[in-house]
Amino acid sequence: MQAKTIKQLLRQYLLGKAPEKESGVIDQWYDSFNEDLHLSKEQEEQLRQEMWQHIHPQIRVAKTFYLRTAAKAAAVALLLASAGLTYFLLREQPAKFTEIITRSGERKMVTLADGTILSINAGSTIRITAERTLSILDGEVFFDVKGDPRKAFTVQSGPLTTTVLGTSFNITAYKALHNLSVGVVSGKVSVNGYGILAKNQALVYDKQTGTGKIDSLDQNSLEWQHGKLLLNDVSFDEMVVMMQKNFGITITANQEEVKATRYTTELSTAMEPVKAAEVLAAIHQLKIKATTNQILIYK
CATH class of the missing domain: 2.60.120.1440 (Jelly Rolls)
Known part of the structure; x- marks a missing residue:
């Protein structure tokens, strides 16, 4: 798609004359952004004037439609100017993976x-x-x-x-x-x-x-390839992550002493999750309390 074609499409979109398929592409592309552009009032007004001066002055557009589409066209114009047409085309046709x-x-x-x-x-x-x-x-x-x-x-x-x-x-x-x-x-x-x-x-x-x-x-x-989880002097937070990844359990603690403990152990990933937590706790002179959603480790 050439730059001239894109400009023509945006012009038609702003005037409410773009084909339904092309309008949908712009709508979806615009709505995919999660952050505002944070334009100042002066920037918004300048963009509106610059875009509108390229549109035939005799055409009348419903005010509500113009305000809705102008914001999208402004976003399009800013992103095309800052990132180039290639970015727009990539967003329009995402890479396959x-x-x-x-x-x-x-x-x-x-x-x-x-x-x-x-x-x-x-x-x-x-x-x-x-x-x-x-x-x-x-x-x-x-x-x-x-x-x-x-x-x-x-x-x-x-x-x-x-x-x-x-x-x-x-x-x-x-x-x-x-x-x-x-x-x-x-x-x-x-x-x-x-x-x-x-x-x-x-x-x-x-x-x-x-x-x-x-x-x-x-x-x-590398022992994880052989069905083992080896923890070697890891923090409480790292231990929690690896236990969740390997056994699907969420471990919590409400005692600072437990959270400050460094954890070292070797567990078979074939173990039952609660049993694995029991072994981990016992090695560090701790206890566990298992509920439906999580396992509390305490001293």
């Missing part, structure tokens, strides 16, 4: 078209946007990437972009956790801003500070 989701306690193994194998941990959401390109929206994935010197394999996880040609590595990117991590099992990977990670190296990125540190890979961090 494949999304894979695992529920709490569920793990999946997926083989991609290029032969790459993904082991997806519980409570994860990944989005495959193109050949050898995907994003981890939430969760943890182990990658065994099929080598292809002609095309790199790229993974987006929050602010980190990991690029490889053929290797195996693990990325932890649960939204509820403070850290992201990239651990290399074989070969090498490139992470934006941090260079090359070699075999048995790991990058831990703090989402709160925006800083990362490269260290040795903790092999225990």
